[in-house]
Amino acid sequence: MRRFILAAFLSLTPLPAFAQGAEITANDRSEVIEAVITHLETHYVDMAVGKSTAAKFREDLADGHFDALTTGHAFSDAVTDRLQALTGDGHLNVEYFEKPIMQDDSDEDAFNAEQMERWYGSHINFGVESVKRLDSNIGYLDLRVFPPVEMGGDTFVAAMNVVANMDALIIDLRENGGGIGDTADLVASYLFGPDRQQLTGIYDRPSDTLTQRFSQAYVPGARFGPDKPVYVLISKKTFSAAEALAYNLQALDRAEIVGETSGGGAHPFDYQPIHSNFVLWSVTAKSVNPITGGNWQSVGVKPDIKAPADAALDRALEDLSRLSGP
Structure with a gap:
């Protein structure tokens, strides 16, 4: 794929x-x-x-x-x-x-x-590869694709509820080639409070219209919330809707992006x-972010913390350990 x-x-x-x-x-x-x-x-x-x-x-x-x-x-x-x-x-x-x-x-x-x-489909668990609790009460989500909400929404909601009470969260998008933007936006919504945040919108050339997208004021279950640390792991394989999630969280200063520059697919x-x-x-x-005025087409999402893809998780954990102190 x-x-x-x-x-x-x-x-x-x-x-x-x-x-x-x-x-x-x-x-x-x-x-x-x-x-x-x-x-x-x-x-x-x-x-x-x-x-x-x-x-x-x-x-x-x-x-x-x-x-x-x-x-x-x-x-x-x-x-x-x-x-x-x-x-x-x-x-x-x-x-x-x-x-x-x-x-x-x-x-x-x-x-x-x-x-x-x-x-x-269900043969890939709708893209949710792994949900677990790491040492120091750090949540870890390995998401491989973003399915339509009507197909995999319940699975994503369940995953977000599992990590809601953890002290920090790592979202691994290193193997995620994209998918449906609505589900990527759903994940973002769990990382804020009920106040809606502006997310990347879509400009359609044939109709010459821009549709602005927002985080959701209501999400099923418990939010992770706006205050605890979030890290997003990316690689050159990270593409499309996966890049949208990383780009939105970076533009809103909600997450540290760790790894390699992503693939660059914003159309x-x-x-x-x-x-x-x-x-x-x-x-x-094309995608248009209201904060940056641009997108990641051809240039990719640039990590805040550069690391080879296979070292990105360790690098994020190292950074989290500095935040928590001795």
């Missing part, structure tokens, strides 16, 4: 069926590339980057850049690599499905549910079918 969804899925529309084999034709390649170009030219969040990248893809079509790729997976990987190299956007992705995505309207819900379970995306077997991870929006 390389990248994760920060925004909700787009409504999917049925597309014509396609042979289930892995072989693709020149027409299939052309259809996918033309759809990618259209997205870049008309909806990609950065207009200038979108247009310049679209122009490069038109040159690729003319030069036969992708002609030798006759299987769906090889082609989608090559298009994704090209997109990300030209834009620097780790959320832009073309994904291939050997089974046709949808043949009629009845397939839409099944496809959405399958993807949600694939990325966020939410949606699934957009562009062919019966291909989906574009469509990027039409």
Whole structure:
């Protein structure tokens, strides 16, 4: 799993069926590339980057850049690599499905549910890898992905309740590639009081609107609260919604960020079918933090305490020991 969804899925529309084999034709390649170009030219969040990248893809079509790729997976990987190299956007992705995505309207819900379970389901405990109490009454949360609240919210609430009465908290996001922003914001809400805090909002290019996000005035169960120490561990693998949590807590001066600079993915995306077997991870929006006025796109979240990823936990514990004194 390389990248994760920060925004909700787009409504999917049925597309014509396609042979289930892995072989693709020149027409299939052309259809996918033309759809990618259209997205870049008309909806990609950065207009200038979108247009310049679209122009490069038109040159690729003319030069036969992708002609030798006759299987769906090889082609989608090559298009994704090209997109990300030209834009620097780790959320832009073309994904291939050997089974046709949808043949009629009845397939839409099944496809959405399958993807949600694939990325966020009970087989990974909805992303909660570990919850435990360390020495000196320090809470430790290892969170690997942020699922939709309706799927994994109860599990996250239970995890936050376990650590609520501990004297300090370490949130480990070193292996967390992102997920759904609502759940990342839910975790942040447990680290403040009932007064709502401004969190990173979302600017949508097609509608030219900014939606501001806030911590929740009410959370189920007990809050960890606004006064006890919080440390967040990050690595170069930390991405998307996981970065949003770290960035928000850093901007609000609520946590010490420990580890390596994160991956740099601040553009939410949606699934957009562009062919019966291909989906574009469509990027039409960007994150905007009300405190910094910016985000972590391409530059990542910078740690307050730099450390190699595998040493970040020890470094956080060392810093906490200094706070507690002899």
